[in-house]
Amino acid sequence: MAESEERDYYLEGDRVVFTRTYHLRRGVCCGSGCRHCPFHPRGTKGATKHAAPRPEETNGPGDLEAVASGKVESDL
Numbered sequence: 001m002a003e004s005e006e007r008d009y010y011l012e013g014d015r016v017v018f019t020r021t022y023h024l025r026r027g028v029c030c031g032s033g034c035r036h037c038p039f040h041p042r043g044t045k046g047a048t049k050h051a052a053p054r055p056e057e058t059n060g061p062g063d064l065e066a067v068a069s070g071k072v073e074s075d076l
Contacts, residue, residue: 020053 031045040051
């Protein structure tokens with residue numbers, strides 16, 4: 001598995017859970033109510049405004065590093 005794939009999702013039982021980093025790169029909410037959805041209003045298909053992450057939603061320091069480097073935009 002490639003490094004970027006490891007940061008895009010993780011498995012929880014038989015479910016694929018997409019990370020906040022993946023959603024930010026995707027750029028728009030799919031409307032499925034994903035656990036790590038970074039968009040506001042949360043779970044609203046087509047939403048593009050970023051909400052500040054809650055501590056339980058971050059993938060770790062990589063999220064903030066990506067925002068700081070300009071790779072992803074955020075309202076942080």
